[in-house]
Amino acid sequence: MAPVTIKDIAKRCGVGVSTVSRALNNHPDINPETKAKIMEVIHETGFLPNDSARYLKRTETNTIALVVKGISNPFFTSMIRIMEDYVQKKSYATILRHVTAEENEVTVALSLIKERKLKGIVFLGGDFTHDPMLLSQIRVPYVFSTIGNLDERPEGEAACANIAVDDVEASRQAVDYLIGLGHRRIGIVAEGLHVPSVGQLRYRGYRLALERRGITVDDHLVYEITEGGERYSMKNGYIAAKALLAANPDMTAVFCISDVLAIGACRAIAESGKSIPGDVSVIGFDGIEEGQYYIPKLTTVRQPVEEMSKESIRLLFDMIEKKEKPRNIIMPAQLLIGESSGPVKKT
Amino acid sequence: MAPVTIKDIAKRCGVGVSTVSRALNNHPDINPETKAKIMEVIHETGFLPNDSARYLKRTETNTIALVVKGISNPFFTSMIRIMEDYVQKKSYATILRHVTAEENEVTVALSLIKERKLKGIVFLGGDFTHDPMLLSQIRVPYVFSTIGNLDERPEGEAACANIAVDDVEASRQAVDYLIGLGHRRIGIVAEGLHVPSVGQLRYRGYRLALERRGITVDDHLVYEITEGGERYSMKNGYIAAKALLAANPDMTAVFCISDVLAIGACRAIAESGKSIPGDVSVIGFDGIEEGQYYIPKLTTVRQPVEEMSKESIRLLFDMIEKKEKPRNIIMPAQLLIGESSGPVKKT
DNA sequence: CTGAAAGCGCTAACAG
DNA sequence: CTGTTAGCGCTTTCAG
Numbered sequence A, B: 001m002a003p004v005t006i007k008d009i010a011k012r013c014g015v016g017v018s019t020v021s022r023a024l025n026n027h028p029d030i031n032p033e034t035k036a037k038i039m040e041v042i043h044e045t046g047f048l049p050n051d052s053a054r055y056l057k058r059t060e061t062n063t064i065a066l067v068v069k070g071i072s073n074p075f076f077t078s079m080i081r082i083m084e085d086y087v088q089k090k091s092y093a094t095i096l097r098h099v100t101a102e103e104n105e106v107t108v109a110l111s112l113i114k115e116r117k118l119k120g121i122v123f124l125g126g127d128f129t130h131d132p133m134l135l136s137q138i139r140v141p142y143v144f145s146t147i148g149n150l151d152e153r154p155e156g157e158a159a160c161a162n163i164a165v166d167d168v169e170a171s172r173q174a175v176d177y178l179i180g181l182g183h184r185r186i187g188i189v190a191e192g193l194h195v196p197s198v199g200q201l202r203y204r205g206y207r208l209a210l211e212r213r214g215i216t217v218d219d220h221l222v223y224e225i226t227e228g229g230e231r232y233s234m235k236n237g238y239i240a241a242k243a244l245l246a247a248n249p250d251m252t253a254v255f256c257i258s259d260v261l262a263i264g265a266c267r268a269i270a271e272s273g274k275s276i277p278g279d280v281s282v283i284g285f286d287g288i289e290e291g292q293y294y295i296p297k298l299t300t301v302r303q304p305v306e307e308m309s310k311e312s313i314r315l316l317f318d319m320i321e322k323k324e325k326p327r328n329i330i331m332p333a334q335l336l337i338g339e340s341s342g343p344v345k346k347t
Numbered sequence C: 001c002t003g004a005a006a007g008c009g010c011t012a013a014c015a016g
Numbered sequence D: 001c002t003g004t005t006a007g008c009g010c011t012t013t014c015a016g
Helices: A006-013 A017-024 A032-045 A051-057 A074-089 A105-116 A167-180 A198-212 A234-247 A259-271 A289-293 A305-321 B006-013 B017-024 B032-045 B051-057 B074-089 B105-116 B132-136 B167-180 B198-212 B234-247 B259-271 B289-293 B305-321
Strands: A063-069 A093-099 A120-124 A142-145 A161-165 A186-191 A222-225 A253-256 A281-286 A299-302 A328-331 A334-336 B063-069 B093-099 B120-124 B142-145 B161-165 B186-191 B222-225 B253-256 B281-286 B299-302 B328-331 B334-336
Touching: A006 A017, A006 A032, A017 A032, A051 B051, A051 B105, A063 A074, A063 A105, A074 A093, A074 A120, A074 A259, A074 A289, A074 A305, A093 A105, A093 B093, A105 A120, A105 B051, A120 A305, A142 A305, A161 A167, A161 A305, A167 A186, A167 A198, A167 A253, A167 A281, A167 A299, A167 A334, A186 A198, A186 A234, A186 A259, A222 A234, A234 A253, A234 A259, A234 B289, A253 A259, A259 A281, A259 A289, A259 B289, A289 B234, A289 B259, A305 A328, B006 B017, B006 B032, B017 B032, B063 B074, B063 B105, B074 B093, B074 B120, B074 B289, B074 B305, B093 B105, B105 B120, B105 B132, B120 B305, B142 B305, B161 B167, B161 B305, B167 B186, B167 B198, B167 B253, B167 B281, B167 B299, B167 B334, B186 B198, B186 B234, B186 B259, B222 B234, B234 B253, B234 B259, B253 B259, B259 B281, B259 B289, B305 B328
Parallel strands: A063 A093, A063 A120, A120 A142, A142 A161, A161 A328, A186 A222, A186 A253, A253 A281, A281 A299, B063 B093, B063 B120, B120 B142, B142 B161, B161 B328, B186 B222, B186 B253, B253 B281, B281 B299
Antiparallel strands: A299 A334, B299 B334
16 A cells, blocks of 8 residues: 555645645745645645655755753753753744664764755754764864863863853862861772773762872772763662772762762662661762652752753854854762761761 | 766666666666665765655555654653664564654544555554544554553544553553552642543552542642643652642652652652651552652552563554454553562551 | 646566 | 666746
């Protein structure tokens, strides 16, 4: 059964295909009556235009793409929603593309640009560094959102638009807050320590806080997640905290580089018979909604999701519509004090 | 800057376009040397074939689609992963399509089938009932997964393949377990009470449990979520429990029709100064991983995610490859006893 | 306002 | 093994 096409509609209406196309695309140059009749037949037959064919032919569309790596991360979920809303207000369409851990997000973007004739791209999550050759092939404006401070990137990528919090400084403050509470034996659950990554930046903040306060960094207190696949998972946080606890009975606080990890860590601590924050304080990073429903409510470094999302889109449209140059924007992070942190227990 | 096409590659290699196409698609009828040379040029130029054009031309592809409504629901996240793996083992490609609350999943599926020449569809989440006219237009095998027991569906849809747990019975057992623990004043946080939906089935199980034990159903203990958008959210669970608690000081247990709701409810109970399960027991539904990291660990009705996912794909392929008829499969749910439920406090 | 005709980039016969 | 050719379904000039 051949599917119904624009030709069939044209035949049934006794008009040419171009007229049907005009009806479909809300073209002004069409008789309202003709249009009404065509639309009726379209509904009757349940005709759905073939997007592949449309995009193949079109030379430009008002569409941008959100290319997301790690879609299961709840931190991104809310950003996606806000961005989609905001793009819609600009009368642009959004296409959401999830890339797996194995795919290269730049390649995926390149492919989408060609096929969907995109006006711009927002990258959410994903790798910190990219092949400059590949990157240079992107001929439309694009923005990296929440992928770490640009200044930390290799030289070649300095021209990219970028929006993020100052991961190093925000982490430093979080750990400094723990130190202020009297903690000295502070663990960290991190990832990507030896490659340019958000994890590395946050780890650097951790070290910085300790060093400035004259506390020696003890490698036994550093847990690096190396497990493949979804690194930022509760399970990994759980495993990490178990290991840290076992190796450091004197540890009184843990800084986790994401809330999801922190939740897993809390569970491990609770299971070991210790109380939070009585025996061990826990701090996360991101400020996901879930953390506020956790018991205890998570202390965390809150990234300004709403503003970052809007700013990402704003920046992208500045480049698309006003031909502005890529900018590098640092957003303020905020330490959100919940119930998972407290003063160190007097001994 | 016109993007590089298959023609450019052909020209640069001094071959015809069809030879390039053959190289691209691993066609056997091609000289290995020619192919190697073509592939080299392809990599050099960074050529990416235009999928729209490919799919437009192709008459069939070994592809199935996962059409998911409510992608932020963690319960689906793991199912998606398992299904994708399993489909890959069958040497088929998967395309994951997220549909928003406003979109109609059947329409989306219809459009995908035409464009991507799909062999089959799995619907995950989404509406319980569909326009039979629309449904009948789907000309490839499809399976509804975790969308409630088919027997409860209107007559016209009896021919659909369906995989789910027995929502009514599983809910009945969960509530019966609470009754066995001595609870009499049991609240429920549900959704879609008056429309055919998973929520309605689970609510029916709740009523059934009470009735069989001779406990009168008290409408004050029933909270129906009506808030638009994402209904299954921690926030809604939180709001619901707050309301139930305020209206029923004597309530000693709450059955939530999803784990996400249950987590929100726990937080509300904890904030009201009551203890879980000391003062109030909480039971969820789904068995998401997150629930096992929650404090207290959630008591829940666990859906067999792994088996349901595999069975969904197996069923779909039985229909695709062996031309089997649609079947209706009921999977066993299992009450997973955690730390959020316990005997009613003696007064 | 409307129709005819020319492709978009690719695959799939069909001849060599 | 390889090149030529005819469209896939649609949008878009370009003439009416």
